[in-house]
Amino acid sequence: MKLSIGPIEYFWPRQQVFDFYDLVADTAVDIVYLGEVVCAKRRHLKLADWLTLAKQLTDKGKQVVLSTLTLIEAQSELKMMRKICQQQDFMVEANDMAAVQMLTEQQHQFVTGAFINIYNHKSLAFLARQGLVRWVMPVELSGDTLSCILKELAAMPEKNNIETEVFAYGNLPLAYSARCFTARSHELVKDNCQFICAEYPDGLNVKTQEQQQLFNINGIQTQSGEKYNLLSAIPEMQVMGVDVLRLAPQLKGMADVIEAFSQARLGQKYTDIDGDGCNGYWYKQAGLTKVAG
Amino acid sequence: MELVCPAGNYQSLKKAVDNGADAVYIGFNDETNARSFAGLNFNTNKIVKAINYAHQHDVKLFLAVNTYPQPQRWHQWRYAIDRAADIGIDTVIAADISILEYASNKYPELRLHLSVQGSATNSESLQFYLHNFGIQRAVLPRVLSLAQVKNLAEHSPVELEVFGFGSLCIMAEGRCHLSSYVTGESPNMCGVCSPAKAVVWKNEGDILESRLNNILIDRFEKDENAGYPTLCKGRFEVNNDIKHVLESPTSLNTLNILPELAAAGIKAIKIEGRQRSPAYVEQVTRVWREALDYFLTSDEEFTARSSWQNVLAKLSEGSQTTLGAYSRPWQ
Numbered sequence: 001m002k003l004s005i006g007p008i009e010y011f012w013p014r015q016q017v018f019d020f021y022d023l024v025a026d027t028a029v030d031i032v033y034l035g036e037v038v039c040a041k042r043r044h045l046k047l048a049d050w051l052t053l054a055k056q057l058t059d060k061g062k063q064v065v066l067s068t069l070t071l072i073e074a075q076s077e078l079k080m081m082r083k084i085c086q087q088q089d090f091m092v093e094a095n096d097m098a099a100v101q102m103l104t105e106q107q108h109q110f111v112t113g114a115f116i117n118i119y120n121h122k123s124l125a126f127l128a129r130q131g132l133v134r135w136v137m138p139v140e141l142s143g144d145t146l147s148c149i150l151k152e153l154a155a156m157p158e159k160n161n162i163e164t165e166v167f168a169y170g171n172l173p174l175a176y177s178a179r180c181f182t183a184r185s186h187e188l189v190k191d192n193c194q195f196i197c198a199e200y201p202d203g204l205n206v207k208t209q210e211q212q213q214l215f216n217i218n219g220i221q222t223q224s225g226e227k228y229n230l231l232s233a234i235p236e237m238q239v240m241g242v243d244v245l246r247l248a249p250q251l252k253g254m255a256d257v258i259e260a261f262s263q264a265r266l267g268q269k270y271t272d273i274d275g276d277g278c279n280g281y282w283y284k285q286a287g288l289t290k291v292a293g
Numbered sequence: 294m295e296l297v298c299p300a301g302n303y304q305s306l307k308k309a310v311d312n313g314a315d316a317v318y319i320g321f322n323d324e325t326n327a328r329s330f331a332g333l334n335f336n337t338n339k340i341v342k343a344i345n346y347a348h349q350h351d352v353k354l355f356l357a358v359n360t361y362p363q364p365q366r367w368h369q370w371r372y373a374i375d376r377a378a379d380i381g382i383d384t385v386i387a388a389d390i391s392i393l394e395y396a397s398n399k400y401p402e403l404r405l406h407l408s409v410q411g412s413a414t415n416s417e418s419l420q421f422y423l424h425n426f427g428i429q430r431a432v433l434p435r436v437l438s439l440a441q442v443k444n445l446a447e448h449s450p451v452e453l454e455v456f457g458f459g460s461l462c463i464m465a466e467g468r469c470h471l472s473s474y475v476t477g478e479s480p481n482m483c484g485v486c487s488p489a490k491a492v493v494w495k496n497e498g499d500i501l502e503s504r505l506n507n508i509l510i511d512r513f514e515k516d517e518n519a520g521y522p523t524l525c526k527g528r529f530e531v532n533n534d535i536k537h538v539l540e541s542p543t544s545l546n547t548l549n550i551l552p553e554l555a556a557a558g559i560k561a562i563k564i565e566g567r568q569r570s571p572a573y574v575e576q577v578t579r580v581w582r583e584a585l586d587y588f589l590t591s592d593e594e595f596t597a598r599s600s601w602q603n604v605l606a607k608l609s610e611g612s613q614t615t616l617g618a619y620s621r622p623w624q
Binding site: 070071072073074075077078081096097098099100101102104115117118119120121122123126127138139140141145148149152172174175176177178179180181184185189190191204205206207208209210211212214215217222224280281284285286287288 | 388391394412413414416420435438467473474476512527529531532540618624
């Protein structure tokens with residue numbers, strides 16, 4: 001079972017990004033997803049910078065995948081995506097069907113992110129025939145459904161080429177909007193956002209009026225307030241045939257998270273990660289629920 | 294421009310047809326469509342009745358099969374497509390790749406529209422669905438500005454349909470899991486958002502509380518209009534301030550930009566609200582029919598009449614309307 005680091009979802013300073021991947025380079029992580037997936041206005045790093053990082057991480061033995069924007073609204077965004085899809089050195093993660101279309105035209109193999117809606121084996125097999133070699137399950141699906149998908153898939157000719165990745169740790173990406181909620185919370189409009197999201201490197205916390213953690217705002221993206229944590233479901237996932245566990249980047253404590261998952265996937269005793277967390281989706285419940293493992 | 298109106302039951306369908314819809318969209322009474330509410334929608338017999346009534350009046354009938362089937366019950370969605378083809382539905386509105394694949398292979402003559410749940414917001418994504426499944430039209434998610442809609446219409450390989458009026462989804466449709474995060478049920482999986490069975494209203498002294506699966510969504514003072522506890526329209530705390538963090542209760546209304554949408558080449562205007570009453574369908578259809586006819590036939594410059602806007606405002610959430618993402622400042 002491999003470990004991956006998902007793309008950085010927040011707007012971090014340039015140096016912070018480089019420092020983060022310096023750290024990741026020396027961990028047990030197998031796969032690293034690089035690139036901006038939330039907001040096209042965030043340009044601390046250019047494509048050339050991401051490619052430099054990609055080469056450095058490859059030299060350290062990591063498989064690198066370039067992630068692409070999730071919500072595509074403008075021609076300029078398509079143009080940037082085409083550049084990423086046309087390069088030959090690294091595999092690409094599609095987070096919108098536009099990327100799937102471009103990668104298919106190029107006859108490149110690709111990964112689909114959690115916002116490509118694959119809810120059954122037939123959709124998965126269809127995309128595998130277009131070049132999909134790995135998919136990240138939509139976060140709201142349960143372990144039971146994944147198990148059914150993989151069982152059905154086992155009887156299909158496409159099965160051999162497909163790896164399954166599950167979002168296993170971090171604030172769950174739940175929704176995308178045209179509206180920037182971080183800017184809105186500061187009474188700014190998106191066109192004059194002043195990059196206010198940079199002030200919230202782990203997102204902006206939203207609580208109910210009873211102080212319950214509810215959401216975490218990250219620009220146009222809404223995340224779960226609780227961190228998803230599937231550490232205790234790893235044995236079950238191994239039986240099922242999950243190939244990759246995805247960990248979402250966070251500013252602090254990333255090394256501990258990687259360490260815990262690294263130990264758990266080897267069946268070793270691990271130190272659980274601090275905080276309440278949630279895992280309801282995996283157990284077919286409301287996502288914010290915490291089911292005792 | 295085609296006027297596409299909602300119907301959650303036969304009465305509403307008649308109202309839509311009688312008041313000038315060019316097409317009416319409906320769903321089966323199960324989870325195969327994105328308004329899977331108790332007591333709503335059509336069984337096979339009712340659909341046959343509906344199609345007869347619509348076709349007698351030269352109105353088209355669209356069927357939404359626009360949720361995402363999981364493997365355990367995939368056959369139920371396939372059965373929905375089979376019945377649609379068998380009954381003679383004019384168009385199926387779908388989102389899931391496997392369902393589009395099945396429909397286009399098995400029934401090549403069946404007209405397909407990409408549902409808003411398919412979340413296609415750009416020309417390349419539309420190209421994917423055209424190339425692979427031969428879709429003829431797509432319903433655009435409510436995330437594009439007017440300028441972006443115009444630009445997309447220029448580059449789009451298929452006809453475009455946009456939302457004109459109704460409840461406002463503020464997230465990219467098909468890419469929102471807020472409802473399942475709090476209740477376990479979502480539009481993609483179950484055809485519901487913030488489901489009614491998870492809602493509890495409770496009076497705490499003078500304060501009325503709304504909860505969704507026990508999570509507090511809002512608190513209303515006596516004189517406040519208490520809106521349905523849709524998650525994205527709740528009042529929450531951010532930076533020590535309690536407010537409508539994502540959006541306040543409001544409905545989308547694009548009557549004012551009708552000429553621009555028409556000039557862009559938008560093929561159809563969709564009215565939201567299969568879950569609403571026959572009276573809602575009647576009034577909204579009538580206003581939009583009048584507005585479209587006036588726009589298409591009058592030599593005068595189009596301005597939305599205040600009488601139309603008043604009717605629409607009364608039917609809106611919180612009696613407020615907005616242009617939503619069509620307007621950049623909203624974003």
